[in-house]
Amino acid sequence: MNNLAVMYHYVRKQEGWRGIFPLSPQDFSYQIDELSKTYDIISLDQMDTPRSKPWCVLTFDDGTKDQYTNAFEILKRKGVPAYFTVMSGPAVSGVVPMVHLVHSVLSFVPDEEIWEQICLKHDTTGIEEASIIYAYEPKRLRRYNKYMLNVKLTTEEATEILGSLFESLFPNKHQFIHDFYLTEQEIKHMYREGMTIGIHGHDHLSYFGDAQQFYDREIQPCREYLNKVLGFRSDWYTPAFGGGVQHKEMKEQLTPILIANGFKGAFSTVPKEVPHDRGFWIDRIDCAKLFHAR
The missing domain is CATH 3.20.20.370 (Glycoside hydrolase/deacetylase)
Structure with missing residues (x-):
């Protein structure tokens, strides 16, 4: 063994x-x-x-x-x-890594709201196939959101989506x-x-x-x-x-x-x-x- x-x-x-x-x-x-x-x-x-x-x-x-x-x-x-x-x-x-911005915001903000913001600003072509890496997520929009935020978008682009949402949830970052x-x-x-x-x-x-x-x-x-x-x-x-x-x-x-x-x-x-x-x-x-x- x-x-x-x-x-x-x-x-x-x-x-x-x-x-x-x-x-x-x-x-x-x-x-x-x-x-x-x-x-x-x-x-x-x-x-x-x-x-x-x-x-x-x-x-x-x-x-x-x-x-x-x-x-x-x-x-x-x-x-x-x-x-x-x-x-x-x-x-x-004093920086919260992107992975935990994603975990925090996706915990308390509806996936529909996050996905709408992503679609307004970014190309999501091929998302169904690409997001298969998150197959363990049962919800389609959750898979899409995690792929775009963790993989496809740059740190700056993802922060633009998540930053204000995170601050509204956790106003004291320290x-x-x-x-x-x-x-x-x-x-x-x-x-x-x-x-x-x-x-x-x-x-x-x-x-x-x-x-x-x-x-x-x-x-x-x-x-x-x-x-x-x-x-x-x-x-x-x-x-x-x-x-x-x-x-x-x-x-x-x-x-x-x-x-x-x-x-x-x-x-x-x-x-x-x-x-x-x-x-x-x-x-x-x-x-x-x-x-x-x-």
């Missing part, structure tokens, strides 16, 4: 947030118990240690507050390690950032309790094709932020969106730069198990595809 890396995002009750698909704390706890029956759940630095059972690592993207208040508390109680990646942009620049993301104190606490802290990026950008420029803009600022918070250079990386549509080019072009800068490894969103002779890039299976919710 191969090893396993599991990908998590939100661990919380939905509580009105219609723009996200969270895993409940109860189901998260259940998954850990089920995984523990088959795998040794280990920290990243234990992956290359020989053992009698296959191993499993638990990975978290985005560094949202629920991961501290819910997932981390459950992990501590069960004595299980995990790997959390954070973004530096919200804390350093408070939103404090309440939505991990604080420096929480990151330190998680690290002291045995959690691995890694880099997710500065602004949660997909790979855009220039490896050195991408490293300088998206990875290095986050590494510097974590160095300031924790006092050492983090050496694990998980790219936003798994790299995006250029994920294959990212692996080919970015890997030499990561290795040259001392990174030990990075995580993809390719849904495969991890072979015993793992490479630099480690594939992950989404938690939603592990078990049926109880």
Whole structure:
């Protein structure tokens, strides 16, 4: 049996947030118990240690507050390690990444209203076929909106659509950032309790094709932020969106730069198990595809 890396995002009750698909704390706890029956759940630095059972690592993207208040508390109680990646942009620049503008606005604004604004300003030709990447969304307009905002439109174009809507929902952006993301104190606490802290990026950008420029803009600022918070250079990386549509080019072009800068490894969103002779890039299976919710 191969090893396993599991990908998590939100661990919380939905509580009105219609723009996200969270895993409940109860189901998260259940998954850990089920995984523990088959795998040794280990920290990243234990992956290359020989053992009698296959191993499993638990990975978290985005560094949202629920991961501290819910997932981390459950992990501590069960004595299980995990790997959390954070973004530096919200804390350093006071900027909410586009992915969370989308999640927030789509949670509380009707899809019809957002789609109308998009259609007034932008070409939506081919949207039915292109939006298939969001096939898990049962509602047609929700698929359309997510594709246009996350993929087709530029950051500036998407912000023009979402900015005023977000501000009307959350007028105090500083408070939103404090309440939505991990604080420096929480990151330190998680690290002291045995959690691995890694880099997710500065602004949660997909790979855009220039490896050195991408490293300088998206990875290095986050590494510097974590160095300031924790006092050492983090050496694990998980790219936003798994790299995006250029994920294959990212692996080919970015890997030499990561290795040259001392990174030990990075995580993809390719849904495969991890072979015993793992490479630099480690594939992950989404938690939603592990078990049926109880």
